[in-house]
Amino acid sequence: MNLTKWEDFEDKGIGHWRFSCIMSFSWRPILSATGYTEYYFDAQSGRVCRVLAAVKVQNMTKIQLQSARENP
Numbered sequence: 001m002n003l004t005k006w007e008d009f010e011d012k013g014i015g016h017w018r019f020s021c022i023m024s025f026s027w028r029p030i031l032s033a034t035g036y037t038e039y040y041f042d043a044q045s046g047r048v049c050r051v052l053a054a055v056k057v058q059n060m061t062k063i064q065l066q067s068a069r070e071n072p
């Protein structure tokens with residue numbers, strides 16, 4: 001995975017990335033994707049409190065993944 005760009009904001013950081021891999025099926029398909037991950041920071045602790053990832057896989061529709069959990 002390659003980080004292609006990083007953006008800093010007051011309440012979040014955004015990392016843009018891309019990756020490519022050869023899957024271990026007998027026909028050896030190549031999976032390529034680009035996307036970004038948003039890291040939201042808690043105003044009091046400064047820790048990451050929410051993560052949102054957007055992935056675009058070549059020849060497929062956009063997939064959005066979200067993970068949220070509270071930090072201790």
